[in-house]
Amino acid sequence: MIHTCFRPRLAQLARILALGFLVLPGNPWAETLSAREIMQRVEDRDDGDNGTQDMEMILIDKNGNQRIRNIHVFSKDKGEDTLQLMFFITPADVKDTGFLTYDYDGVEKDDDQWLYLPALKKTKRIASSDKSGSFMGSDFNYSDMTDRELDNYDYTLMKETEVKGVKVWQIEGIPRTEEESDETGYKKSIVFVRQDNYVVIRGVNWVNKGGKLKYFEVKKLELIDGIWVATEMTMTTKKSKKTLHKTVLRSHNVKFNQDLVEDLFTIRRLEKGL
Secondary structure, three states: OOOOEEOOOHHHHHHHHHHOOOOOOOOOOOOOOOHHHHHHHHHHOOOOOOEEEEEEEEEEEOOOOEEEEEEEEEEEEEOOEEEEEEEEEEOOOOOOOEEEEEEOOOOOOOOEEEEEEOOOOEEEEOOHHHOOOEOOOOOOEHHHHOOOOHHHEEEEEEEEEEEOOEEEEEEEEEEOOHHHHHHHOEEEEEEEEEOOOOOEEEEEEEEOOOOEEEEEEEEEEEEEOOEEEEEEEEEEEEEOOEEEEEEEEEEEEEEOOOOOOHHHOOHHHHHHOO
16 A cells, blocks of 8 residues: 555554664664565554545656646554545546555455546446556556555565665565566565664666656655654656656645544445545
């Protein structure tokens, strides 16, 4: 999923420090982590619960022309699974379009996604074969809207480096199966994980077809109610050095611990709209 919330909670961070698990240069008690262990800690970050936010999606074409879409987002944990419901508010051509996601923990069950198209008054279930496609004309795929299962990838710690003065791990992830590659649309990814809070702040995805690369970047990161939140991020599609398209996501009015009932995250509610 495009998790705009990043972990850990302050209490969890204190526990990690107490156990001596935080890996920082110059810390003689630091634990040496493998690439897989680092990615597990990325996965295990606390991203908050019962969250709501307003999101602005800006679509920028190769000529710099912009289209702006406004979205309202609800998210809720159900055990180890994550439920998310999005409604497009503006402009008129996408108004009342809804997107519902069940992000299941574990490889035993494929994540479920449904897209409601008000003009057709029809809900479409996103098949696995369609998840590599563009989400609502953006540079994000449907597969980017849920977490990737760690057991479906082989991870390699490439090196420790810095991004904008912050120490990070540079990690390569390669799908273990052709099926996983086909579903996500990517044959390889490299991510940059902050060493102080396990936030992925930069990434590069090698697209299966067309010789294209997709560059992910967290432009703004804020601590809200003890939760790390990426309040601005971008995904840019390039071929060679030429930018083909870019998507900017900005989050506002981020709130946690809201009164969200599980019945909100249903197809019936998806079709009803806000």
